[in-house]
Ligand SMILES: Nc1ncnc2c1ncn2[C@@H]1O[C@H](COP(=O)(O)OP(=O)(O)OP(=O)(O)O)[C@@H](O)[C@H]1O
């Protein structure tokens with residue numbers, strides 16, 4: 147990289163948020179059965195920030211991060227990730243976007259049951275069009291080490307504890323060095339202490355690697371690990387200052 | 396590929412069931428087809444090995460050598476017909492005889508050496524020469540029963556010495572011996588006293604055609620009907636029926652193979668909907684998931700087919716010789732390909748389901 151483009155990137159970093167959601171609305175269904183799950187939501191996140199998204203059940207959290215991660219197309223509004231307009235992409239483009247630029251951590255880890263922890267990481271590494279096996283193998287081992295899973299690397303998910311599985315899922319989300327990490331209730335299947343550990347780990351990885359992360363959670367206690375808190379109620383998104391507990395909790 | 400093989404390796408149990416089902420189906424189809432081929436080849440060898448292009452039967456015989464009887468004078472009449480290059484009398488007798496190892500069930504063919512209706516599948520020795528009335532060539536199955544070249548075979552009060560061996564030349568599942576017409580006639584009057592004193596006749600007239608002539612284009616001599624050699628083979632009682640019955644069982648079984656595989660993969664895909672949604676969410680294309688399923692179908696069917704082939708071969712080895720089975724490589728290749736194609740077609744049905752899986756359902760909450 148030349149100094150010139152590095153400087154440009156720097157300008158971009160400070161001048162323009164990596165993720166920008168503008169007036170996004172998502173309506174499911176049509177006519178009188180239509181449900182507006184997200185209404186006119188806007189948010190922007192700077193590179194390196196880890197934000198949490200709070201809200202009661204059915205308020206639209208999953209719908210919002212699904213649109214941000216390219217799993218759903220908004221009914222109206224725009225979503226930009228870096229220099230790519232996610233909201234304008236075709237299904238096929240969205241598939242490569244998710245493989246290359248987004249890391250997901252699901253509520254239940256959803257690891258491939260017949261692949262070992264290490265192979266689960268290598269699998270996602272094989273998804274982008276140009277991938278390098280050697281680099282991937284090295285990175286998988288590094289990540290597993292960092293997540294404290296080195297000696298569990300060759301176990302299939304069935305042989306791992308719930309916390310270990312979620313850690314593998316975090317490794318998998320980081321594997322392709324994504325710009326954005328989206329996490330939907332990562333602690334739902336874990337007890338409090340374990341959940342806290344997992345979120346701490348997530349926050350650490352996002353910070354250390356300069357990633358951008360959005361975590362959906364019901365659990366107010368997890369908010370302390372994030373830089374910004376957004377709150378959603380009946381599809382309406384607001385930024386919370388983090389001092390007053392959000393409604394519904 | 397990574398997913399396809401890892402799953403077969405680590406979730407072996409469920410693949411063993413589909414491989415087992417396909418092995419069983421292949422085994423069944425191969426065995427049925429060996430039986431079908433065995434019956435067909437064992438019944439029609441005398442025709443298929445013959446140098447004749449057609450046969451003239453008495454018109455009431457419906458193409459059966461056993462029922463047919465034509466006067467010897469018909470041979471000369473057929474020789475006159477343009478397009479017929481050779482016409483020779485052929486006699487057939489189903490009878491038991493005695494070989495070195497005891498009693499044999501035989502089909503005795505009386506032929507005119509050098510004429511039409513002579514077997515072309517001689518593997519050793521020679522055919523009897525004209526006028527050599529105490530000699531016969533025999534099918535290899537007769538040799539297998541202990542009557543090789545030089546042995547004596549007796550039918551009724553007539554004995555012949557084996558001078559040659561033919562292959563795949565049996566008639567109605569009976570091992571054949573090929574002798575001269577006078578010897579055949581002598582054997583016939585010895586074991587079938589009722590034929591003594593009849594005007595001299597043959598069972599049928601074997602015909603060789605000039606090129607371009609067909610059985611249908613020959614005007615039949617009065618009281619006879621001409622069939623091509625292929626038609627005559629299919630006119631052997633039971634041959635057509637056995638073949639079509641067994642073939643329809645074979646096709647039905649292959650259809651079952653396709654259904655079994657379709658059902659199996661429909662179940663697998665249903666069971667893995669959640670996983671496939673997550674994999675799609677992670678950026679796996681539908682095409683890659685489809686490849687995984689198709690690879691698994693291919694691998695499972697290839698392994699199943701191989702096991703089925705081995706099993707049917709083992710059965711072929713232990714089956715008693717009386718069961719008319721014939722394991723032909725051609726049928727084996729055909730059936731293997733059919734089974735694999737049927738499986739792949741079965742698996743294709745699950746692709747639509749895979750395409751319909753929505754990656755958005757992978758995230759938690761109300762979307763599921
Ligand atoms: N595919 C869909 N079709 C129709 N309505 C939907 C669909 N998915 C979600 N909804 C509705 O949209 C609203 C928001 O749902 P969403 O899943 O985004 O909520 P959530 O905040 O993630 O809830 P939870 O905390 O229970 O996961 C709900 O009213 C839900 O019923």
Ligand SMILES: [Mg+2]
Pocket residue numbers: 207208209330759760761762
């Ligand atoms: Mg949700």
